[in-house]
Amino acid sequence: MQNARPELVEKAVNTIRMLAADAVQQANSGHPGMPMGAADMAHVLWTRHLRFDPGEPRWIGRDRFILSGGHGSMLLYALLHLAGFDVSLDDLQKFRQKGARTAGHPEFGLLPGVEVTSGPLGQGFANGVGFALGQAMLSAQLGPGNPIADHYVYAICGDGDLMEGVSAEAASFAGHHRLGRLVYLYDDNGITIDGKTSITFGEDVTKRFEAYGWHVQAVDGRDHEAIDRALVAAKAELSRPSLIRVKTVIGFGSPNKAGKSSSHGAPLGADELAATKKALGWPLEPRFLVPDDVRELWAGVQAGKASQKAAWTRAAEAWRAAHPEQAALLDAHVERWVPERIADRLTSDLPPADATRKLSQALLQKAAPIVPALAGGSADLAESNLTEIKGGGSVAAGSYGGRNVHFGIREHAMGAIANGMAYDGLFIPFVSTFLQFADYMRPAVRLAALARLQVIYVWTHDSIFLGEDGPTHQPIEHLSALRAIPNLHVVRPSDPEETALGWAHALTRRDGPTALVLTRQKLAPVHRAGGANRDAISRGGYVVESPTNAVFTIVATGSEVPLAQAALALLAEKGTPGRLVSVPCLECFLAQPQAWRDAVLPPTQKVVVLEAALGVEWWRLAGKDGLVLGIDRFGESAPEKALAEEFGFTPAKVAERVAGWIGGTR
Template identity: 55%
Template sequence: MHIDESTVKRAVHTIQMLAVDAVEKANSGHPGAPMGLASITFEIFTRHLRYDPKDPSWPDRDRFVLSAGHASMLLYSLLHLAGYDLSLDELKRFRQLGSRTPGHPEVHLTPGVEVTTGPLGQGISTAVGMAAALKMMEARFAGKGDVATARVFGIASDGDLMEGVSAEASSLAGHLGLSNLVFFYDDNRITIDGKTDLAFSEDVGKRYESYGWFVQSIDGHDHAQIRAALDAAVAEPRRPSLIVARTTIGYGSPGKANSAKAHGEPLGAKEVEATKKAIGWPTEPTFLVPDDVRAIFTTRQAEGQKAHETWKQAMRDLEQKDAEAAALYRRLVARDVPENLFDELVKAAPRKDAATRQHAGVIEQRAAALVPSLVGGSADLNPSTKTYIEGSPAIQKGAFDGRNIHFGVREHAMGAFVNGLALAGGFIPFGSTFLVFADYMRPAIRMAALSELHSVFVFTHDSVFLGEDGPTHQPIEHLWSLRLIPNVDVVRPADSLECAAAWAHALLRRSGPTALALTRQKVPELPRPEGFDPKVMLRGGYVLADSTTNPPAVVIIATGSEVGLAMEAKKILEAEGDRVRVVSMPCLEQFQRQDQAYREEVLPPGTPRVVIEAGVTAPWRALVGERGLVIGRDDFGASAPDKDLAKAFGFTADVVAGKIRVMRRA
C-alpha cells in the first residue's frame, strides 16, 4: 500500500494528538512516549503487522506488544484507528472507572491488546515466550501449509531494558534464535528522574549483539529508515531483531520535547495548543481523525482480512490433505483436555510412600500423553523438579518441535516466558523451580493472575523439610505470599492421589494460574475410608479421616507433608478418648469457592480448629479463630536433615497431640 508522505505525516499527527488529547482530558497519563513513537508504530501497523480486528483471536495473527505500557494511549489510538472494537468515546474515557482504556494495557479487557504491560521488563520478556510458542506451532506444522506463520513485533523503553528480567529473557531469545521476534528500543534517553545517563550508560546495541540478536540503529522519526530496518528485521532468518531507534520524547512539543516533563504528566492546555499550532494541527475539535487517515487503516484492515481468508483456505487444505494434522491443530488451539483426565491421572498415581515431587512427576507424564498442549521446563532443575516430559526433546535453535524448555538459571524470565506461551495460544505451559525462588517470579505470577492466564508453576522443596540446604533455601512465607495474590490457586498435595488432583486442577483451570507446591522428602501414602470418592479432592478441602464417633470435638486441618502428621496426632488423641476429624486442605482457594453448606459440613461452625503447615502462621488465624491453634514456623528454619528438623521444631505426632491437648483444656 503506497501512501504519500503528506498523508503519512497527517496519520502520525493523528496518532500523536489522539494520545495528547486523551491524556489532557484525563489530566493523567504519559503523552511523551506516544508522541515520540507514532512514526514507528504507524509503519508497523500499516506495513507489516497482520491483523483482523473483526477476529482479534485469529490464531495466526501477528502480535504487537507495547512493553512500555505507560505509553498505553499510543496503543489505544492505533487500535481505534485499526478498526478494533475500541470507540473514540473509549479514548475519551482514558483512565476512567469502567473504561476499556486503563492506565496500562490489560489483555483481558481491551480488544487488540496482546499482553498486560506496565511493570517494566515484563512485556518484552513475555513477548519472548510468545515468539517461542509461535515457533513451536510452526515446527509442528512445517511442510503442511501456511497455517502457523505468525510473528511478534514490539516496543521497549529504557526502563524495560534496565530491568533484569528483560536481560534474562533477551539472552534466552538470542540463544534460541527467535527470528520471528522484532523489537524497537525507544532510545529517547529520558526517564522520570531526568536523562538516562544519570544511571544508564551502557551500549544497548552491543549488549544485544552479544546475546545473539540482529541489531540495527536508526532515526526513529525518519520513515525511510524505519521501513528499511523493519524490512531487514523481518527478512532476518536466524536471529531476533532489535532496532535501536533514537527518538525525541514529546516530539513536536515546543516547550516539553526532550524533557522529563513530557514523560508522566499532561502537557497542559497552553502547551497542547502550542504543539498543535507548531505541527499545523487544528486546535479544535479534539480527538480529530481526518478522513484520509481513517481510509489508510480501512484499507489495511481489508488487507488483514484478506490474509485471514488466505489462512482459512490453508486450514481447509490441511483438513483435506492431512486430517490428523488438522485435528492436532484444533486440539492445540483449543488447549483440549479430555473429559476423563482426572480419572486417568488417578489411575496413574503410584500408591506408595514417596516425595510428592516424584508422584507429581509420574502423573505429569500421563498428563502429557493425554494433553498435547502441555509443554514446559525448569530453571536448570529438571533432576530436582522431576518435570521433564519424557519421549520429547527440548526446543533449541532451529528445532522447535519439542515439548521441553531449558530455561537455564533464569527464574525471572521463566515466569514471563511461561505467560507468553499461555498468551500465544496452543499450549498449556509450566515452569518449575524450588518454592523459595518463587520470589524471583512473583511479578510474572501476579501478571498471570491479573491477566487470567492458564499458566502453571511447579514448585518443589516446599518447606523447611528440604533439609540440609538450610534457611536460604527453606521457604517459610512463600505459600502464603502466593495465596495472597488474587486469582492464584496454590495446590499443596499430601500424597499421590492428591498429586493427581493437583495436576487435574492445574490443567482444567483456565481462569488463572495454578501453583503446585511439592515436597523433596518422602511422605506416606494416606489411608482413605471405604467408599472414598477421589473427586472430592477437587473441591480443595475434604474430610480425610473422621472421628470414630460424631460430631468431632476438634478438627485438624493440614496441607501437604503435614497431613500425615495430622493423621498420626489423631491416633494419639483418639486413643485417649478424644473425637478428632482430619481435613486435608490441598487448595484453600478452591475450598473457599465451595458453597457454604459444603464448607460447614467439612468445618462445622463452633468446633475448635487446628491448622498444621510448616510455614508462617498468622494468615491461618482467620480460619481457626481466636481460640484455635496454628502449628507452623515463623523463623527461617535451619540446616539439618529433615527428621532432625522435625524433632527440633516440634513437627512430631506426640508434640502436636500435646499442643492440641493444651488448647482443648484452655
C-alpha cells in the same frame, strides 16, 4: 501505505500523537510523551508490516504486537481505533476512567487487540519471547507451510524495559535459541522519569544485544523509509531475534516539553497542548479529531490486511486438506484440548504414597500423551523438580519440535515467557523451580493471576524438610505470600489422590494460574476409611476422618496431613479424639458454598491448623479461639528428622501441643 502522500502520512502520524495527548489531557492522568515520540515507528509497523484482522482479533495467522512499555497505552489504543478494532472514540475519551476498557495500562481480555497485560517494565519484553517460542515449537511439530509458520512477534520496548533484569534473562534466552521471528523496536528516547537515562544507564545497548546473539540495527525515528528498511531486514534475518534502535524524541511536537522528562508521566497541560497543536499545524478543536482523509488512509490499510487474511485462509484450507493429522494437532493446541474425565484418567492406577514431587512426575507422564498442548520445563532443576516429559524431546536452537524447555537459571524470565505462551493460547505451559525461588518469579505470577492465564507452576522442596541445604533454600513465608495473590490457586497435596486431582484441576482451569506445591521427602500414606472421595477432594477442603465423639478438628495440608493423622491417633489413645480435615487448596475451599464449608468445619467446633510454614492466612479458619501450628522463623541446615524435632513437627510433639491447648480452653 507506502504510496500515500507524505503530507497525508504526516497527518496520520500526528493523529496518533494528538489522540494520545487529548486523551491524557482529558483524563488529567497518563503518559503522553512515549506515544508522541513513537508514533512514526508505530505507524510504519502497523500500516506496512503488521498482519492483523480487526474483525477477528485472535486470528491465529496474525502477527503479534506487544506494547511492552504499557504506560504508553494510548499509542496502542489509538492504533486499535484507527485500524478498525472494536475500540471507539468514546473508549478513547473514557481513558483511565472507572469501567472503561481503555485502562491506564493495557489489560489482556479487556479490549480486543491487546495481546498482553503490560506496564511492569520488562514483562512485555519477556512475554514476546514466550510468543515466539510457542510459535517456533508448534510450527516445528506441524511441518513446513502450516498456518502459523510465517507470523512474526513485534514489540515496542523502551529504556525502562531494557534496564529491568527480566529483559536481560529473556534476551539471553531468545538469542541463545535463535528465535528469529522476534522483532523489537527499541524506543531510544534517552529519558526516564528522573531525567536523562545517562544518569543511570550508560551501557552500549547495541553491543549488549549483539553479545546475546541478536541482530541489531539503528535508525532515525522520523525516517519512515529507514524504519521500513530495518523492519524488512529484521524479518529476513530468521536465524536471530532482531532489535531495531529507533532514536526518538519523547513528547515530539511539544514546544516546551519535547525531549524532557516532564512529558513522560503527566498531561501536557492546556496551554502546552494548544501550543503543540499549533506547532504541528493541528486544529485546536475538536479534540479527538480523526480527519476524513486519515480515515480513508486507514480504510485502505484495512483493505490490504483483508487481502492478506484471504490469501492466508486459502493457503490454510489447502494445507488442512493435505495434512489432516497435523490439522487435528493444530486444533488441539488452539483449543488447549484436555480429554473429558481427565480426573478419572489421572487417578486410575496411582502409585503408592511417596514424595509428592515423584507422584507429580508420574502424573506428568500420564498427562502429556493425552494433552498435546502441555509443554514446559524447569529453571535448570528438572532432575530435582522431576518435570521432564519423557520421550518429549528438548527444545534447542534451531530445533524446536520438543516439549521440554530448558529455561536455564532464569526464573524471572521463565515465568514471563510462560505467560507469553499462555497469552498466545496455543499451549498449556508449565514451569518449575524450588518453592523458595518462586520469589524470583513473583511479578510474572501476579500478572498471570491478573490476566487470568492458564499457567501451571510446579514448585518443589516446599518446606524446611528439604533438609541440609538450610535456611537459604527452606521456604517459610512463601505459601502465605502466594496465597495472598488473588486468583492464584495454590495446591499443596498430601498423597497420590490429591496430587492427581491437583494436576487435573490445573489442566482444566482456564481462568487463572495454578501452583502445585510439592515435597522433596517421602510422605506416609493418608488413611481414609471410606476411600478417596474425588468430588470432595476437588472442592479444596474435605473431611479425612471424623470420629463421632470428636471434640476438635485439625486442618492440615501437604506433608502435614499424614503427620496430623499420626498425632490424632496418639490423642485418641489418651481420650481426646479429633477430626482431620485436609485443605489442599485454600482458595478452592473458600470458594465453596457456605453449607459445604460448615459441614467440613462445623462452626461450633474448635480448630487447629498444622502447616510447616508461616501460616498467617490460616487464622481465617482457626478463628480467634483456634490454634495455628506453623513456623515463624527461618530454618536450619540439618537432616529432615532433626528439623522435625527442632520445630515440633513430630506426631508426639504435635499431640502434646494440641493436648495442652485443649486443656487450656476447657
